[in-house]
Amino acid sequence: MSDADDRDLVVRTLAGDRRAFEAIVDRYAGTVYSVAARAVGPGPDAEDVAQNVFLKIFEHLPSYRPSFRFFSWMYRIALNESLNAVRRKRPVSGTEPDDVPDDAVADGELEAADLEDAIGEALMRLTEEDRALVILRHYEDLPYRDIAFIMETTESLVKSRLFTARQRLRTVLTTRGIRLDA
Amino acid sequence: MNQETLILLNEAVDGTLDPARRPELERVLREDSEAAALYRDLDRIAGAVRAMPAVRVPAHFTRGVMDRLPARPEPSLSRRHDLATRLRSLWSPRLALAFAAGCLATFIVTGGIDPVSTGDASGTMAQPGASHRALPGGIGRVTVSETPDARVVGIEIARPDPAAAAPEIIVSVAAGDSILYTGRF
Numbered sequence: 001m002s003d004a005d006d007r008d009l010v011v012r013t014l015a016g017d018r019r020a021f022e023a024i025v026d027r028y029a030g031t032v033y034s035v036a037a038r039a040v041g042p043g044p045d046a047e048d049v050a051q052n053v054f055l056k057i058f059e060h061l062p063s064y065r066p067s068f069r070f071f072s073w074m075y076r077i078a079l080n081e082s083l084n085a086v087r088r089k090r091p092v093s094g095t096e097p098d099d100v101p102d103d104a105v106a107d108g109e110l111e112a113a114d115l116e117d118a119i120g121e122a123l124m125r126l127t128e129e130d131r132a133l134v135i136l137r138h139y140e141d142l143p144y145r146d147i148a149f150i151m152e153t154t155e156s157l158v159k160s161r162l163f164t165a166r167q168r169l170r171t172v173l174t175t176r177g178i179r180l181d182a
Numbered sequence: 183m184n185q186e187t188l189i190l191l192n193e194a195v196d197g198t199l200d201p202a203r204r205p206e207l208e209r210v211l212r213e214d215s216e217a218a219a220l221y222r223d224l225d226r227i228a229g230a231v232r233a234m235p236a237v238r239v240p241a242h243f244t245r246g247v248m249d250r251l252p253a254r255p256e257p258s259l260s261r262r263h264d265l266a267t268r269l270r271s272l273w274s275p276r277l278a279l280a281f282a283a284g285c286l287a288t289f290i291v292t293g294g295i296d297p298v299s300t301g302d303a304s305g306t307m308a309q310p311g312a313s314h315r316a317l318p319g320g321i322g323r324v325t326v327s328e329t330p331d332a333r334v335v336g337i338e339i340a341r342p343d344p345a346a347a348a349p350e351i352i353v354s355v356a357a358g359d360s361i362l363y364t365g366r367f
Binding site for chain 2: 016018021022025026029030033034037038042047050051054055058059115116119120123134135137138139141144159162163166167169170173174180
């Protein structure tokens with residue numbers, strides 16, 4: 001799936017072809033739903049957030065500029081909507097993931113026995129923004145430039161926060177006794 | 183472990199390490215067991231994230247979106263005929279600079295503009311004695327300040343989302359027929 005294909009679908013949608021937008025939804029449902037599910041947890045809430053993301057994409061499609069990859073533009077909307085949903089859900093005095101001491105992790109938050117199973121749970125110990133950084137870099141395989149656009153920050157900040165987020169993940173996993181050298 | 187080694191390891195994990203520095207990485211991994219352990223762990227973590235299974239999308243998700251879709255991809259009715267919104271949607275740094283250059287050239291050729299208002303000190307660009315003119319559609323305004331040696335033209339252009347960002351400000355300083363400075367803030 002190339003960006004040119006995406007742009008073609010955008011142009012056709014703007015010309016009134018609803019099937020073109022349906023193709024966009026089909027193509028990126030997994031990505032958008034994943035972003036929402038990793039933020040608010042899988043289930044009806046995530047589905048609602050993901051549907052709202054696509055409605056927002058549709059509404060704002062006339063303002064999309066092809067100088068940016070459609071994927072990045074779409075991802076930015078998905079991330080913002082998901083983060084807003086998390087903020088709405090979180091109590092005012094709620095604990096930020098980064099505030100959780102490592103011994104709380106050792107008390108048994110992570111149930112998985114090996115790294116592949118544990119990584120998803122460990123990611124939930126990061127802030128939403130740091131989790132998004134790690135996923136954008138290593139799961140979506142995006143370059144710093146695109147991540148900076150999505151996160152509305154600078155490439156150097158992406159790089160340094162990514163370093164910190166990975167080290168934090170390592171601490172979470174090793175504290176829980178997950179063997180990284182297996 | 184020093185900061186330089188830390189950066190080296192993370193760049194390697196990120197796949198952004200300059201190939202010319204590969205021998206340096208190999209040397210560090212060979213000679214520093216702590217660095218080698220960290221690199222191995224971070225690399226395993228990156229690999230595990232890469233291997234995470236895709237989240238399963240609920241059945242009929244696409245149908246659910248399409249059923250809620252409005253007829254056309256347009257902003258809401260209240261904004262549809264709003265000229266300022268449409269003009270703001272065209273905003274780009276390059277366009278803004280080109281616009282600023284055009285305005286400045288016009289001011290130089292015509293020798294200035296009729297003051298629309300003076301002494302307004304409420305705006306970001308306002309200077310005592312400066313003259314201001316609003317741009318059509320409420321997209322911003324032009325401020326001209328004259329000194330004995332130069333003419334300073336400031337152009338404020340509202341961002342697409344005024345709540346999220348301060349206006350774009352372009353300042354040009356001209357003396358005679360020469361532009362001494364053009365900058366964007």
